[in-house]
Amino acid sequence: MRLNVNAHLDYGIDTPADLLVQIEAANLPGQSVIDPVFDPGETGHLHRIAAEDDIGTRVWLHCRQRLRCQYTATVEIDRAIPDLPSLQQDPVHTLPHEAVRYLMSSRFCPSDEFQSYAADTFGHLQGGAAIAAMSSWIQEKFIYTPGASSASTTAVDTFVQRRGICRDYAHVLVALARAAAIPARMVSCYGLNVTPPDFHATVEVWLDGGWHLVDPTGMCRPDEIAIIGVGRDAADIAFLTSYGWVNLISQGVSVTTA
Structure with missing residues (x-):
């Protein structure tokens, strides 16, 4: 099965903040990610690190006034349903x-x-x-x-x-x-x-x-x-961890079959 994934985060930031974002699907046995696009918006810093158990990645961002982050990908799922x-x-x-x-x-x-x-x-x-x-x-x-x-x-x-x-x-x-x-x-x-x-x-x-x-x-x-x-x-596994005050403006997730 193929899934089309679309996610966006839109947060206001009172003072410059460090943000740890984890919203990208992982490449691992049973699923593969096709044509991923991760757009962090305006950021003064971007650095990827491994996530827990080396499954997926987290992204460090440093934002001053606004986080506008967009992620899209197609994910091919080849995973059996266990009995x-x-x-x-x-x-x-x-x-x-x-x-x-x-x-x-x-x-x-x-x-x-x-x-x-x-x-x-x-x-x-x-x-x-x-x-x-x-x-x-x-x-x-x-x-x-x-x-x-x-x-x-x-x-x-x-x-x-x-x-x-x-x-x-x-x-x-x-x-x-x-x-x-x-x-x-x-x-x-x-x-x-x-x-x-x-x-x-x-x-x-x-x-x-x-x-x-x-x-x-x-x-x-x-x-x-x-x-x-x-x-x-x-x-x-938080999709967003903030080191500084942030205010939710909007966020959304869409998952459909490809």
Whole structure:
């Protein structure tokens, strides 16, 4: 499947600010980026650095009065849809370096606080069957509610409130998976059929020796997702991090089939 991606950021800046932007789809196995165009607008500095786990890139910008950033690309997706229940859980003592850090609690995903619930509710299941049940439980019990959460909302907050957006759904699945000793990381992405259209967040879990995409909102299949970056939680995958005051004027995302 080919996706046409278009994203723009328009922010006012009170005083000169350093900005870290991560909105470009990554080239990696299962997806390739065709004819990307990244236009940062007026900037006094532009420097690319590797993103988490060397998946995708971040861009440092220094802007004085306005950020007008535009990104367009076509992304070719060649990723199979996993049969989650058939995927086995790797014993913890066999996990490789790249998976171990995603067993640990993090700022927005305090997985140690979910261990009792995960064991009581999903402890009769293993591996992909447990992940499928966790994802289905989130879709069934939670209400997708824009504005119900903030940048400081944690997986515990969302678990209690039972409402939020993709970021919050992903945090809860990551926390539950880690509580069950399954490595899980947050994924920033572009997704087809995301409603309302926006930057999307989903999850990758480590099963059968590799990473597999799961969208706990149920909006997107793995073959409809263009990955931007990965990390422990939302703190690692923000599309815009500002070191200085910025004010949202407008931003938008469009994802269509090519």
